[in-house]
Amino acid sequence: MAHADTDAAPRSLCPISLALDVVGDKWSLLILRDLMFAGKSHYRELLQSDEGISSNILAERLKRLVEAGLLTKTDDPSHKQKAIYRLTAMGIDLLPAIAQLGIWGRKYQPVTKESAAAAAALEKGGPELLKTMKAELRRQHLGKQAAE
Amino acid sequence: MAHADTDAAPRSLCPISLALDVVGDKWSLLILRDLMFAGKSHYRELLQSDEGISSNILAERLKRLVEAGLLTKTDDPSHKQKAIYRLTAMGIDLLPAIAQLGIWGRKYQPVTKESAAAAAALEKGGPELLKTMKAELRRQHLGKQAAE
């Protein structure tokens, strides 16, 4: 069983450290990336990321992220089987951090042309573009459920 | 022995994923934080972080970060014993990402007043303040060695 305790005692009270206690692992930010940029919302879609996350890890991370308040999990009204994972406002607010990591990655790590283009646009667009993207994410993920 | 391979095959070509391959572990960003915000530069100082990193882990991460090009290691001219770790331009360019994580942490995780103040200043200051801080870091870390 071994339930994942979301609050396993913070390492320190530094905000950066606290943030890393939540998303400072190998996969969480990539899951959020797929929800933000790839428009994914189902377990199966998230399982098919390029990086190849394992099913148990994905399940555990999704649970953690829901418990931490970054995601919501609701039943798909059409297909009873599927669950829909959506970002909360708290999750959407990680967009700037993730975007900055992308900008850095594009600048210093060898990368394909296409992914470079997106990151370049982000860097040039700056805060304006981020605002636009956050507004879009809010519509998609928070849309019909208003608060929370 | 088991030398730390810096290039253990990227998980994907996504810039975000590539960035996380370098600094997406539990400690690297905290080490960079201490170099950026706490003005630390010696092994000893880094060992004394609030989060309590182990000596072997710190040594390994420092080596990794030097090999990855985020840090330089030079001998302290005064004390022959001590080594000095400095940020490279590549390391300094992670400031925005780290700052964004701090802003998020302050906003969504319970935090002390003092650490909140710094993060609040960062959020209000925005890109302007980041520019100032980066310039300062460049003077401190790249100062006398110009290029890299």
Add this chain to the structure above:
DNA sequence: CCGCATCCCTATAGATACTG
């Protein structure tokens, strides 16, 4: 002392196979 390197041992991450 300082900066690590090495061992040992535990905890957690993660791959694979399987189940409702």
Add this chain to the structure above:
DNA sequence: CAGTATCTATAGGGATGCGG
């Protein structure tokens, strides 16, 4: 399809050793 069970690999804590 969405997870769970099982097993293995790796990360990491703590103590200690060791050259400079």
